[in-house]
Amino acid sequence: MVGPVNGGVMLQFDFFTWLAGIPDWIYGILQWIINLVLGVFYWAWGIIEWLWAMVFSPANFMFLFRAVLFPGLIFVVLTLIWAVWFTRKLWGRIQDRRGPFHIGKYGGLQLFADAIKLIGKETIIPDNAKRWMFRFLPCLLLVVVLLPFCFIPWDFDFWYISDLSVSLVLVFAFLTAVPVVSLLAGWVSGCKYSLIGGFRAANNQFAAEIPMIVSSAGPAMLAGSLSLMGIAQAQTSVWFAVVLPVNLATFLIAAIASVGVFPFDAPVADSEIIFGWRTEFTGIYFTLTYFAEFAEQMLYSAIIVALFLGGPVGLPFLPGAVNFTIKFIITFFFFVLVSSSFQRLRQDQIVHYCWRYLLPLALLNVIFAMLAIVYLPELAALLPLGGP
Amino acid sequence: MSPNILDEAIDVWFGPQHVSAHGWATKLTLVGDYIVKCDPNAGYFHRSAEKVLEYRTFRQGSLVMERMCMLEAFLAEYPYVAAVEKIAELEVPDRAKVMRTIMMELSRLHSIQFWWGQFNAELGFFTMALWPWVDREYSLDAFEELTGSRHTVSFSTPGGTRFDFNEKVLKQINRAVKRFEDRLPKFRDMQMGSPTFRARTKGIGQYTAKQGLKWGLSGPPIKACGIPMDLRKDAPDSNLAYNLCDWEVPITENPDHPGESDALDRMEQRFKEAETSVEIIKQLLPQLPEGPIIDAKARAKVNRLPAGEAYGRVEGTRGITSLWLKTQDKAQSAYRAKIRGPCFASYYALKDLVPGAKFADFIVIFGSLDPYPGWWDR
Numbered sequence: 001m002v003g004p005v006n007g008g009v010m011l012q013f014d015f016f017t018w019l020a021g022i023p024d025w026i027y028g029i030l031q032w033i034i035n036l037v038l039g040v041f042y043w044a045w046g047i048i049e050w051l052w053a054m055v056f057s058p059a060n061f062m063f064l065f066r067a068v069l070f071p072g073l074i075f076v077v078l079t080l081i082w083a084v085w086f087t088r089k090l091w092g093r094i095q096d097r098r099g100p101f102h103i104g105k106y107g108g109l110q111l112f113a114d115a116i117k118l119i120g121k122e123t124i125i126p127d128n129a130k131r132w133m134f135r136f137l138p139c140l141l142l143v144v145v146l147l148p149f150c151f152i153p154w155d156f157d158f159w160y161i162s163d164l165s166v167s168l169v170l171v172f173a174f175l176t177a178v179p180v181v182s183l184l185a186g187w188v189s190g191c192k193y194s195l196i197g198g199f200r201a202a203n204n205q206f207a208a209e210i211p212m213i214v215s216s217a218g219p220a221m222l223a224g225s226l227s228l229m230g231i232a233q234a235q236t237s238v239w240f241a242v243v244l245p246v247n248l249a250t251f252l253i254a255a256i257a258s259v260g261v262f263p264f265d266a267p268v269a270d271s272e273i274i275f276g277w278r279t280e281f282t283g284i285y286f287t288l289t290y291f292a293e294f295a296e297q298m299l300y301s302a303i304i305v306a307l308f309l310g311g312p313v314g315l316p317f318l319p320g321a322v323n324f325t326i327k328f329i330i331t332f333f334f335f336v337l338v339s340s341s342f343q344r345l346r347q348d349q350i351v352h353y354c355w356r357y358l359l360p361l362a363l364l365n366v367i368f369a370m371l372a373i374v375y376l377p378e379l380a381a382l383l384p385l386g387g388p
Numbered sequence: 389m390s391p392n393i394l395d396e397a398i399d400v401w402f403g404p405q406h407v408s409a410h411g412w413a414t415k416l417t418l419v420g421d422y423i424v425k426c427d428p429n430a431g432y433f434h435r436s437a438e439k440v441l442e443y444r445t446f447r448q449g450s451l452v453m454e455r456m457c458m459l460e461a462f463l464a465e466y467p468y469v470a471a472v473e474k475i476a477e478l479e480v481p482d483r484a485k486v487m488r489t490i491m492m493e494l495s496r497l498h499s500i501q502f503w504w505g506q507f508n509a510e511l512g513f514f515t516m517a518l519w520p521w522v523d524r525e526y527s528l529d530a531f532e533e534l535t536g537s538r539h540t541v542s543f544s545t546p547g548g549t550r551f552d553f554n555e556k557v558l559k560q561i562n563r564a565v566k567r568f569e570d571r572l573p574k575f576r577d578m579q580m581g582s583p584t585f586r587a588r589t590k591g592i593g594q595y596t597a598k599q600g601l602k603w604g605l606s607g608p609p610i611k612a613c614g615i616p617m618d619l620r621k622d623a624p625d626s627n628l629a630y631n632l633c634d635w636e637v638p639i640t641e642n643p644d645h646p647g648e649s650d651a652l653d654r655m656e657q658r659f660k661e662a663e664t665s666v667e668i669i670k671q672l673l674p675q676l677p678e679g680p681i682i683d684a685k686a687r688a689k690v691n692r693l694p695a696g697e698a699y700g701r702v703e704g705t706r707g708i709t710s711l712w713l714k715t716q717d718k719a720q721s722a723y724r725a726k727i728r729g730p731c732f733a734s735y736y737a738l739k740d741l742v743p744g745a746k747f748a749d750f751i752v753i754f755g756s757l758d759p760y761p762g763w764w765d766r
Contacts, residue, residue: 095518192400196747262512263584271408271510271751343584344512346748347421 067161071154071321076146076295081111083294083332090336121283128190129280137185138281138288144181145295148174152302153229155312155320163229168220171228171303172213175258178296179205182267185289186277197276200347201260201267207351208257208264211358215251218244218366219307222373222383228303232311237382239310243372246365248308250358252334255300257350259293262339266347301331393419400747404432408510408751411761414738418747426742426750428735433765441725446472446690449722451542453711456729456762458539459502460705462488462495465544467711468725470700472546473627475715476689480627483679484548489629490672491534491543492702493665494561497568498527499705500662504579507655507755511588516578523571526564533557547686553676561673565666576659580652589651593741593753596648603740604733607707609757612640612649612657619703628702633671638664651756658758661705692718706730706758729763736764 054060066072085100085108092099100107125134151167153160164170179201186198220226222243223234231240241248257264268276278289305311305327312320314327345353373380397417403409411433417425440452449472450465457464466488473480501520509517528538534557535541535550543549579585595603597613610617616637620630638660640653649657683689695717701710707730714724734757742753 091514095515096522097518192398196400265512266748269512269748271512272748274407340515342513343508343516343582343588345584346588346746348746349587 062158063161066159067150071152071159072150072161073146076149076298079298080291080295081115083298084111084291086329086332087294087336090333091340094337094340115287118287119284123283123285124280126190126280130188130190133184133188134280135285137181137188138285138292141178141181141185141292142288142295144174144177145292145299148299149302151228152299153232153306153311154324156229156233157320159319159321160229163227165230166226167228168216168226168231171299172209172216175296175299176205176209178258178292182277185281189277189280191280193273193275193279194277196273197267197269197279200269200273201277203347204257204260204264204267204350207354208254211250211354211362212254212258214359214362214366215244215247215254216303216307218247218362218369221366222369224384228306228311232306232313234384235310236313238379239308239313241308241310243369243379243383244308244365246361248304250362250365251304251307252331252338254354254358255297255304256335256338257354259296259300261293261297261335263342263345264350265344266350269344297335298328298332301328301335304331394424396420397424402750411765412735412759414754416742416747416750421746421748423742423745423747423750426738428738430732430735430764433761435762435765437766438725438727441468441722443721445720446476446693446722447545449725450544450546451540453727454540454542456727456766457704457706457760458762459760460495460499461539461541462491462543463499463702463704463709465542466492466702467700467709467727468713469544469546470625470627470702471698471711471713472690472693472700474698474700475693475696475713476546476686478547478683478686478689480548480683481680482629482677483552484681485627485629486632486672486676487549487553487681488544488627490561490669490676491531491541492628493668493672494527494530494564496705497564497662497665497669498524498531500658500665501527501568503658503705503758504575507758508579510751510755511585513582513585516575519571520575523564523567526560526567530557530560530564533560545682545686546690548680548682550682552681558673561669565669568662568666572659572663579655579659585655586652588749588752589655589756592651592749593654593745593756594645594648594650595737595741599740600649600737603737605707605737605757606733607704607730608654608657608661609649609707609734611638611661612642612653614639614641614647614649619701619708623701625702629672629675630668632675633668635664635667635671651752654756654758692720694718701728704730706760706763707734709763727766729766731757731759731761731763735759 055064068074088110089099089107100110103109103113125131148171150161151164151171153163182201183198186194186196186201189195219231219240222240223231225231225234260267266272266276268278273279278286281289302324305324309327309331312324314320314323318326373383394417397419400416400418401413402416403413404411413429413432415427415429416423417427435455437452437456441449444452449468453468454461454465501524504520505517505524508514531541532538534553535543543551595613597610597615600610600613601615606617616639618637620628621637624631638657640649640657640660642648642650642653693715695715697712697714699710699712701708703709708728709730710728712726712728713722716723737757738754742750745753
C-alpha cells in the first residue's frame with residue numbers, strides 16, 4: 001500500500017500487507033450486510049409489534065371491526081346496495097310494474113350485475129372537461145357522503161363508531177359540501193347542461209338548508225346537546241317526534257329537497273337538462289354519483305331516526321342497533337314514497353316553498369315546544385333539560 | 389350587466405340528442421334562466437313520406453300514412469283513404485263506417501292515454517306516466533286482435549275496411565272502455581288535484597284563441613281556449629258515422645282568463661276529449677249493423693284512378709289532419725300528395741309562445757301542445 005501506515009509513510013506498495021487485509025475487509029462487508037438485514041428485520045418487527053398492539057388488542061380490534069364491518073363501511077355499502085334494490089322494487093310496485101326480478105331471488109343481485117356492467121363500460125371524458133377534476137370529484141362526492149355515517153348512533157353502548165360533542169354540526173358541514181361538489185362537477189364537465197344542473201344543485205341546497213337546520217335545532221335545544229348521540233340519549237322517555245311532529249315533516253321534506261330526488265329533482269331533471277350535472281359522467285364515475293345520491297338519502301334517514309325517532313330506543317327485547325335499523329328502513333320508505341308521488345317542482349318554486357312554508361313551520365314548532373315545556377311540567381319532566 | 393342582455397346569452401340546443409327530444413331539435417337562447425329566443429328546427433325526423441306516396445299504389449298509400457303517427461294510426465291513415473274514395477267515387481258500407489268510427493275514437497283514446505303518460509314523465513312524475521300506459525295496453529290488445537298488429541294497423545282501405553270485428557274484438561273494446569271509465573276518477577284526482585301539477589302548469593304557455601288561430605293551431609290546443617272547433621261536427625264526413633250518435637264538442641274555459649288556455653286547461657281538455665271518445669264508442673257499439681265491410685267494386689276501381697283532385701281530412705288527436713291528393717288519368721299512384729300535419733303549426737307556435745318563459749317550463753309548454761315529430765317532418 002502506498003500512504004501512511006503504522007506511523008510511517010509507506011512509499012512502496014506492500015503486496016503482502018494488502019493481502020493480509022482482505023479477510024478484514026470481507027468481514028467488514030459481511031458485518032455491514034448483517035447489520036442492514038438485522039436493522040430491517042427489527043424495523044419490520046417493530047411495525048408488526050406496533051400493529052399487533054394497535055389492532056389486536058381487544059379495544060382497538062373492536063374499534064376497527066366497528067369502523068370497517070358492522071356499523072361502518074361494509075355495512076353502509078351493503079345497505080346502500082339494498083337501498084337501491086328497495087327503491088327500484090318499491091317504485092315498481094307503486095307504478096304498476098314488477099321492478100327487477102330476473103337476477104337473483106326477487107332481483108336481489110340485479111344491483112351487482114348493474115355495478116359490474118357500469119364499471120365495465122368505457123369511461124368517456126369530454127374534450128372540454130378538466131380531466132383531473134372530472135376524475136376526482138365523483139370519488140370526493142362519495143367520500144364526503146359516506147364519512148358522516150361514523151357519527152350515527154346505531155346503539156348507545158358499543159355499537160357506534162364515534163361520538164363528538166358537535167357531531168350534528170359536523171355532519172351538516174360535510175353535507176353542505178355535496179352541492180359544492182355538484183356545482184364543481186357541472187363546471188368542469190365542459191357542458192352547458194351540466195353547468196345548469198350544477199347551479200340548480202346549489203340552488204336546491206340554498207333553499208333547503210335553512211329549514212333543515214332550523215328543524216334540527218328543535219331536537220338539539222330540547223336535548224341540550226349538539227351531539228347526535230346526546231340527542232338520541234335524550235329521547236329515552238319521549239321521542240322528539242311527539243313534541244316536534246312538524247319539525248319531523250319539515251326536516252324530511254327539506255332533506256328530500258337537499259338530496260334532489262323526485263319532486264325536487266331539478267338538478268338532474270332528465271326531461272329538461274338531460275341528467276343535470278351528471279350528464280357527462282359515464283361508467284364508474286356515474287356509478288359513484290349514483291351511489292352517492294342513495295347514500296345521501298340513507299344518511300338523512302339515519303339522521304331523522306337519531307333526531308326525532310328516538311335513535312336506538314324502541315322495542316326493549318331487541319338490540320338497539322336492530323331497533324335503529326327498523327326505524328331507518330321505515331324512514332327510508334317515506335323517501336321512496338314521496339319521490340314517486342309528485343310532479344317535479346321548478347327551481348324557483350323549490351326556494352319559494354322551502355322558505356315560505358317550511359321555514360316558518362319549523363320555527364313555529366320550536367316555539368310551541370318551548371311554550372309546552374314552560375306550561376306543561378309533566379312534559380318537561382320527561383326531558384333532560386339543562387343537558388344530560 | 390351589460391346594456392344589451394343578449395351579450396350574456398347562451399345558446400342551448402334542445403335536441404336532437406336530448407332525452408326528451410325524440411327526433412327534433414330546438415335552439416334556445418337563454419339569458420339567466422329565461423328563454424329569450426326559441427328557434428324550432430324541423431327536418432330531423434324527415435322520412436320523405438310525400439315522395440314515397442308518389443311511388444305507392446292507392447291501396448298501399450294508407451300504409452305509409454299510418455306510419456306518420458303510429459299513436460293515432462287509425463286516424464292518420466284516414467285522410468288518404470278519404471281522398472282516394474272521393475276520386476274513385478266509392479260507396480262505403482254502413483258496417484265499415486261504424487267500425488271505422490269506433491276504431492278511430494279508440495285510437496284517439498289510446499293516443500291521449502299515451503300523451504298523459506308522456507307529459508307526466510316530462511314533468512318528472514313517472515308513476516302517473518306508467519298508469520295510463522297500462523290502460524293503453526287494453527286498447528292495443530283490441531288493435532292486435534283486430535288487425536294483428538299493435539301499431540301499424542292498416543285498418544281502413546279505400547272502399548271500406550280490411551278487417552271485420554269479431555266477438556273477441558268487441559269484448560276487448562268494451563274492456564278498454566270499462567278500464568278507462570273505472571280509472572278516470574282516480575286519474576282526474578291525481579292529475580288535476582295534484583298541487584305540484586297545478587304549480588307547474590297554471591299560467592304556463594298561455595295564449596289567447598286569436599293567437600292560437602293565427603298560428604294555425606287546431607284540435608285540443610284551440611278547444612282548450614273555449615272555441616268548439618271540431619271537424620267531426622263542423623264538416624261531418626259521409627263515410628264516417630259521427631251523425632249516428634249524440635255528443636257535444638268538448639271545450640274548456642279558463643276560469644281566470646276567458647278565451648285563453650294554459651297548460652292546465654290543455655290537460656283538462658284532454659280529459660274531456662277522452663271522455664267524449666268513450667261516449668261515442670259506447671253509443672256506436674250497439675248500432676253496429678251487419679253486412680259487408682268493403683265496397684265490392686273497390687278493388688277494381690282503386691287499381692287505376694281517373695284524373696282528379698281530392699282533399700281528405702279528419703279531426704285527429706292533435707288537430708286537423710288532412711291530405712291533398714292529385715292523380716292523373718289511369719294512374720296507379722298519386723301524382724302529388726301533400727300532407728298537412730297538425731303539429732307543424734303547434735311546433736312553430738313555440739317560436740312566439742316560448743320567449744319569456746323559464747327554461748324549466750319549455751318542456752311543459754312543448755308537451756302541453758302534444759306535438760309529434762312525425763307530423764311536422766313529412
